Amino acid sequence: MNGEMLNPIEFDNYRIWQKVGEIAAGTILGLSIGSLFGIVFAYSRSSIPASSNKKKALILAGIMWFVLFIIPALKYPANPPAVGDPETIYYRQNLYIAYLAISGFSALGLAFLYRKMKAAQAKKVIVPVIYAAIMATAYFAMPSNPDQITAPMDLVTSFRIASGFTMSMFWGLLGITLGVLWDKLRPHETARLSMR
């Protein structure tokens, strides 16, 4: 669409089509992240310190939202269309994946450490401190997004707020939904025998 003459009616139809795509892509992305969330919850449920499955699901959703969205967004925040340079897309994708992977796999490794550690109170401090140290190092060691922002900064900031709000709402609803469904379906109970 760079510099082309646009027919406004055609463009309008195109945008309607593209917005349908956003719903479809949102469904696919939601299914994907939901799959990951389900796997992690199934394996970690017994170690999450909370009294009910609903609370456990919310706590896990909060941790994963922080590790997989907030932390990467602090280093490589979302940008509206036209900010990114098509020439640097593979480089930017590699940076984003690398930072996301450092955050995700550090958290995963630390989750195993958390489960192994005996000191119940101390580990609640030690584990987050190790994570913070790893991510602070990666934050300063990794290169920034190479693209210059040429769009007005208030537009970019509003976009980032909207993106953050959307993804936060997604993670929150994901946690609530999984918690409610887990209690309803109880998939960890392999057999229930009723005797009268």
Next chain:
Amino acid sequence: MSESNQITKTSAGVPKSAVAILLGVLAFGVFMVGFDQGEVFGFTVPADGYGGAPGNNWAHEFYHDMRHAAGFPCH
């Protein structure tokens, strides 16, 4: 008067096949929405615009808005 007892058997095991399927869904969906540049859905791109100017890669254009909203790098 009736009395009912219930025995509930719980298991910490997670079916491997379910995990494998869900990991597949995760990889496919995140790659398609977040990272694909025509590698997987290149067949939707007209011959003259492979991987090139935005507006030609139709699969990319279709999930474009969500990629931006979710914070993935894009054009």
